[in-house]
Amino acid sequence: MAVTTLQADLLPADAPADAGRRNLLLLIQLRWFAVGGQLITIEVVRSVLGIALPLVPLLAAVLLLVAVNLLSLPLLRRRRDVTNRELTLALLLDVAVLAWQLHFTGGIANPFAPLFLLQVVLGAILLSQRAAWAVAVATLATLLAQSLWTKPLPLPAPYAADPLQLYLRGSFVCFALIAVLLLVFVTRTARNLTERDAALAQVRQRAAEDDHIVRMGLLASGAAHELGTPLASLAVLIGDWRRLPQLAAEEDLQEDLADMEAAVQRCKAIVSSILMAAGEARGTVTEFTSVRAFLQAIVAEWRSNATGRMPAELAFADHFGQPDVPIIADPALRQVIGNAIDNAVEVSPDWVGLTALRARGQLVLEVSDRGPGFDPAMLQSFGRPYHSTKGRAGGGVGLFLLVNVLRKMGGAASARNNPEGGATVRMEIPLVALAPTGHDLSVDG
Template structure:
């Protein structure tokens, strides 16, 4: 047997690992305070900046064309084109960085927004400086910074933007207006302010909404990660208790088995048919207890000599059904086999206990009818247990697999489905539950055959 001290040490190490994961407090791609982790969230936000930059390039090209050709305003097309090419190159570099799986940290987003501010400052410098109504576009960069970056990085970008606007107040290339255009300068400025406001409002509404959606998705992933860490912590503690109890029960059960074996050979006891029959029943009960202890230890990774063995889906189901029927001698379990061509798998005690749990729950709610359906869907084994009981309450379906969620009203109820969901999840499968329209419920375990086959 595994030494009790080793078992406790293993549990402590597992709990420490779970604590470290929970202490990290965030799944991949979720920003910590002052940082942005390198996964889906960071990449999605950088892609948003890339899209915004494409819109900025297209908008600047249109604005320059309208000003130059439509309004007759002479602009330095060469330097302005250089800035546009720089934005295009920055976008290509960003897309290449994402495609190569580069780390998208808060620093990367800060540099991207900083370069956007520098590019906007350069274009405004070449087209009238602070007299250009499009200076309000700085607000878009600051809004995105406030959403994407930490407060410290946002303050840095605010300082840079303020300094840029201050430079544009003092130094810029004046607009060269067509002859007589000075008279319409104020009207053009008002029209430019209106266009800049519409662009600002539209882009802020669209992109901030999308960034906020990304952040909400990250928060949901964090909540799911914390829930899973809590469940794994609960399972470790339950496994520690169950394994410890199994180890402690092993010795007295072995002693009982030896004593009963001696009694079966004692003439004064075997002379009575009734006593002999009771001894046989006691021996069977002890054997059943030893089998349960073995199952617990196998599930905990501390086998007592019985190794998993090769079998097939149909043989596994047949043995499982036969054993369950022996445990419920007065009950007839209905079996429906729709699996198709049989396939070799490794017999798994944990999986057997999982199906037993679901069958036991169905029997508790529907003593007169329980059906086990075995089928195949693609590369997955599906085990569906149907009953004719009252079904699941809506709140139970919403919290399926969470500990202590049960309609039975028993202390500790709900642990069966909790363990079912977590064991199946470890095997790469899923557990689904639904109520039937004409009464009863169906619990379906779906397992990839790749996790069971050799």
């Protein structure tokens, strides 16, 4: 429909998916349909049926509907939501206009009087219970007034003798019109409400996840205070043992001590990563760097500690391109990227791949492995806390933190199984979220 296309062009492309706003747009479309139908009906009644109509009040009502629609479209461009009161006023306006037109065309004897049912049904779907009853009462009062004070419409000779036949034909057209409008507009309205409920459910889920992160941060903070001192003591003792002359010649023991020292440092890093992902970075100083230097530092750190984890090969493919982009190194992002690599190492100890590229102003990182891949249930619940196939308590927290850290930065995380085997975790981070204030990121390689 040309009218629908015009409205879509007038509305901003990034309009929020608000049910009230879209329902008002449906009412505007319904008015355009009513304007076209009324003009056609007036012309058919005058030219084909030969019935004289009061054109001035009828055309004035049509012009009022056109004016209201034209004024409503710029309002929808500026407004982000539509209240229940505004939808109620819009429906009451439609009731008043229909009542005005029926008053001059036979009142309740007009076969199109049942069109009031359309406003009642839409009110029941779109409005609150009190507002819906207000619309229903308004239509009943209008019909009562039509039966008491409206003058009958004079009919020409062919219809004056048997007005019932004309009424029945008009009633058939009215029924078909109501059926079509209810099918089209009520179905679309119900879809809008369903999408709104789904959006609200997603907001509630994110609120619950944010609350979960806060509680994790509090628990991690307490654990850090409790574990900080013993971990530091262990690190000092292991360092002293490695420097003892009587142990220096024991190569096997030195390797074991090195592994123990790496494990202690790893425990410290895990505690810090949980704190940073929860928004409580432990005294981390802001570091200005670039995308390429940031990624190379992560790879170098992982490779330097790899001997304390597993003998896996980390293959880094840098496709970010030129120019490099200055950023502020985010400790939480560094940790969750490391966690994604660690998860891949657990299922693919021989090889893990890290690929970096730039797409649509985003840093895209892909961590690939040659493991068994994710099962379908894991892909469906990717990023939910404690959803894991590792079979141990607390599994899935790393992916949960990854998803939420990226989401807070305006990015996203996803996972897929590769056709050739293994799986890939994809991270998308907007470069603008990492850039220093005032830096231009318009160049996209």
